[in-house]
Amino acid sequence: xIQMTQSPSSLSASVGDRVTITCxxxxxxxxxxxxxxxxPGKAPKLLIYGASxxxxxxxxRFSNSNSGADFTLTISSLQPEDFATYYCQQSYGTPxxxxxxxxxxxx
Amino acid sequence: xxxxxxxxxxxxxxxxxxxxxxxxSGGFVSSGSYFWSWIRQPPGKGLEWIGYFSxxxxxxxxxxxxxxxxxxxxxxxxxxxxxxxxxxxxDTAMYYCAxxxxxxxxxxxxxGQGTMVTVSS
Numbered sequence: 715x716i717q718m719t720q721s722p723s724s725l726s727a728s729v730g731d732r733v734t735i736t737c738x739x740x741x742x743x744x745x746x747x748x749x750x751x752x753x754p755g756k757a758p759k760l761l762i763y764g765a766s767x768x769x770x771x772x773x774x775r776f777s778n779s780n781s782g783a784d785f786t787l788t789i790s791s792l793q794p795e796d797f798a799t800y801y802c803q804q805s806y807g808t809p810x811x812x813x814x815x816x817x818x819x820x821x
Numbered sequence: 822x823x824x825x826x827x828x829x830x831x832x833x834x835x836x837x838x839x840x841x842x843x844x845x846s847g848g849f850v851s852s853g854s855y856f857w858s859w860i861r862q863p864p865g866k867g868l869e870w871i872g873y874f875s876x877x878x879x880x881x882x883x884x885x886x887x888x889x890x891x892x893x894x895x896x897x898x899x900x901x902x903x904x905x906x907x908x909x910x911x912d913t914a915m916y917y918c919a920x921x922x923x924x925x926x927x928x929x930x931x932x933g934q935g936t937m938v939t940v941s942s
Binding site: 759760809811 | 858867868869870872881882883884885917919921925926927928929930932933934935
């Protein structure tokens, strides 16, 4: 299985801050990489797919960059609605695997 | 707009079979290039992919659950289903169905709202 690791596991930030969350795959997954946002009691929501493409309707303050097997989600200016848990996921192979999540909390 | 809705028993006894159905509206489960997946999330924990049934009729299951899982499609009802046998308390989770278009880049773009299943006697 392809293992996905995320850091940090939790993060406190303020509205307007620039935030980065990192995900690392255990092997080369090319651009078969996705980010999801999950709010309490809700299903995950696709933010970014194919390592770089914003899902329709997702604000442009979200972006992803990658270097090899390392991927970084950046939120350029945090908004109140961005406080949630973020998961990375690989779709290069099966089983599909997710990172353990990063909980973004209000400072 | 495609929507997914899970349904099924919320409480299952240990050693029995968990059975859930996902109803697809606004699209067809047997057309296009899609994987129709089940994903679960134990309370307070992360996401685990269970498996998929593809619109071309193939299945693929997580090896960790493969011996207990069956995913099937009923095209006449536009539904796909999950059967998970011999359940234990560790199978207690929120169960989501999701659509994954396959092609250049695969991702779970549409999710059901989820259904919480508890395994308990």
